[in-house]
Amino acid sequence: MAERNGSRNGNGAVPRGIKGSFKVKAGLAQMLKGGVIMDVVTPEHARIAQEAGACAVMALERVPADIRKEGGVARMSDPDLIRSIMEAVTIPVMAKCRIGHFVEAQILQALGIDYIDESEVLTPADEENHIDKHPFRVPFVCGCRDLGEATRRIAEGAAMIRTKGEAGTGNVVEAVRHARAVNAGIRKLQGLNHAELVHEAKLIGAPVDVLAECQRLGRLPVVNFAAGGIATPADAALMMQLGVDGVFVGSGIFKSEDPLKRAKAIVAATTYFDKPERLAEVSAGLGKAMDGLEIPAIPKEGLLAARGW
């Protein structure tokens, strides 16, 4: 939906540039790099996140830990809540829609949200198709567990990727598994000639052109964050050292004893991820972290990462 002659803004200036190009959609994610995106459920949370140094917030009705506990169908949040969070902060605001629910995405775009997360944390609306994200002017971030999934989402128009991890568990093990799987998938491409690349694309269900781009760059062609189970500064730094561009923290902040202090510590740990002395400093005296969940203790149908195709 790239269009010319955008709407008049409050200053009376009329930008005549081209809006909604893939460059400006992927470009915002590039500006978020090295930062922490925090889940918030109230304007007050959003202000705390901004004060702590979050580079963006994710506006939600319930954090994943509560979605997991309460069960039922999880849907896009109430537009009133999303608007109130957008008004509370100056940093970018993201919101989630259900996998395949392109009308929820249209509504979020109409609200003027800065990024849409087509998220497995909500109950999927389509068990075969994700949203065709190219026609939207607002950029999308999507979850992945491996390189095949990441490249399919990029082919559908995702301007940013994140690992799925296992949201709402406070357990980083799945995020590590997914980040390592993406890294391994990309490393494997390095020695392949074009015929072998086509074969690899078939094996992992990847579009050949996106896979060829990954091979050329030695990384995903869009920004890649870690998400799903990050609860401590050390978790954030671990993901950064595994090569992601930044982190999402969902339940890990506002389900902990001292959210502001923990949020600040996770921001610092994401910046100084390779400085253990700084990590030791910021990890001290944070109070209790969120309660964690062992992955095998979750019934198979309760695993969110398995949603998405």
Next chain:
Amino acid sequence: MQGAFAEHVRALEKSGAHTRLVRTSEDLEGLDGIVLPGGESTTMTMLMERTGLLEPLRDAIAHGLATFATCAGTIVLAREVVDGMADQKGLGVLDIAVRRNGYGRQVDSFEAPLDVVGLSGKSFPGVFIRSPLVESVGSAEVIAQYDGHAVAVRQGRIVALCFHPELTGDLRLHREFVKLAAAS
């Protein structure tokens, strides 16, 4: 600290410069020039303040350290920030007033060709992402405009932009900055 620093590193290295990431005041030692990248200005200034980088950086720039700022970096340098966080601190060394997200939210981010003073050849591809709007310019010299507002200014050894040359592959502005930094 936070933001699109890797893209600047790539563009600067291609322009013949050696680079170093600056995350503490010690990292400032011996630099010919510094880039303040795009990112979130609130996040960047808070991290700089908490780690004690804000004051040494202000001193270095005031004493003539060549400085190249894009988008959020320009907000960090500006004398006045409208619509920032209530207590948003900055460096206040560049004589312009900016409005954060002055062109609107992400859905209003845009690309437009620009004529930049001093650049030969075709127009420069301007990529504006939740860009600040320059409301007024004091003693700084305007080197590019879009729709009646300055989008690039120069003041002494500071060059500040509202757009993102590091996302374009057009190295002309990075090359000019490397020249400026080398001429100390």
